Amino acid sequence: MIHLENVEKSFPLAGGRTWVLRNIRLDIAPGEFVSVMGPSGAGKSSLLNVLGLMDHDWQGGYALDGVAVDALNPKQRQALQREKIGFIFQHYHLIDDLKVWENLDLPLQYRDIPAKERAAQVADLLDRFQIVGKKDLYPSQLSGGQQQLVAVARAVITKPKLLLADEPTGALHSSQARMIMDLLHELHRQGNTIVQVTHNEDYAKEAQRIVRLRDGWIESETAGDGKRAA
């Protein structure tokens, strides 16, 4: 699903360069669940931004689902991003002045799906995520856990193959965090490839593999438990 070859990123600094990603080689198989860990400033978000095609200012090779990303122009990259990737953020990033159902509808609108079909898909997802009762509320009327639930639903509504989650449980209480982790497990079982950045060792271990970054380098790759903690 993901093949990174010698990916490097740096910024000019005081006549030299400061390195953010160094010689990153990483393969993630289709359907794999991977955690990325590391101290603050290690490059985790930078790596996720490269994987998510949000950042194009880097060197090296990146193939996403067999497509060489570095050879694409900006329009092609955006189309690839919309087709293949769903994003989940620590602070949900829902649109405050849209109702829950409208937040879910938006990614479908970008894909020019007819209104009737969109309404059916939104209804299906509201049902699957058990948030039908919240559909006419605004994000500010929901708890943090409920907002993240909507954000996960929004991320998967276009059926992307790859889910990128940047600290998806970082802003949540433990029971809500547990609910979101359970949801990630379910999406994994359904075949999604998931890459989550997390500071939580227990949740990191629930993935199949843990990639640890330090100062922009991959410090280690270890096996996770690949299952929900008991």
Ligand SMILES: Nc1ncnc2c1ncn2[C@@H]1O[C@H](COP(=O)(O)OP(=O)(O)OP(=O)(O)O)[C@@H](O)[C@H]1O
């Ligand atoms: N515009 C910039 N100019 C210079 N350095 C930058 C810039 N943006 C990011 N960096 C540096 O890149 C490094 C990696 O940042 P990144 O946000 O990827 O780390 P992180 O591992 O996600 O950290 P955290 O856990 O705190 O979110 C940091 O040292 C940061 O200072």
